[in-house]
Amino acid sequence: KELRKKVIGKNGLSNSLLALKIVFDLIPQILLVYLISSLITNNINEGNLKYIFLGIFISFVLKGVFYYFATKVAHEKAYEKLTELRLD
Numbered sequence: 001k002e003l004r005k006k007v008i009g010k011n012g013l014s015n016s017l018l019a020l021k022i023v024f025d026l027i028p029q030i031l032l033v034y035l036i037s038s039l040i041t042n043n044i045n046e047g048n049l050k051y052i053f054l055g056i057f058i059s060f061v062l063k064g065v066f067y068y069f070a071t072k073v074a075h076e077k078a079y080e081k082l083t084e085l086r087l088d
Contacts, residue, residue, distance in 0.1 A: 013073050015070075
């Protein structure tokens with residue numbers, strides 16, 4: 001259990017990146033709800049529509065970037081710990 005605590009404790013960067021991934025996963029959903037609400041109330045123009053779709057696209061791109069780096073950092077930490085265990 002002590003080793004597990006050490007590994008989890010050193011994964012703060014990975015956890016932060018995953019939290020950002022979750023935030024950028026929620027933004028498109030919020031923008032979609034706003035878009036549907038605006039369409040129902042007929043309170044939308046072409047400029048707002050472009051910004052909403054741009055926001056959704058950027059959020060999906062950033063979600064992928066943060067997910068990639070979170071996985072990369074987590075794997076690097078795991079390999080580092082496995083190497084330490086083999087050397088001990």
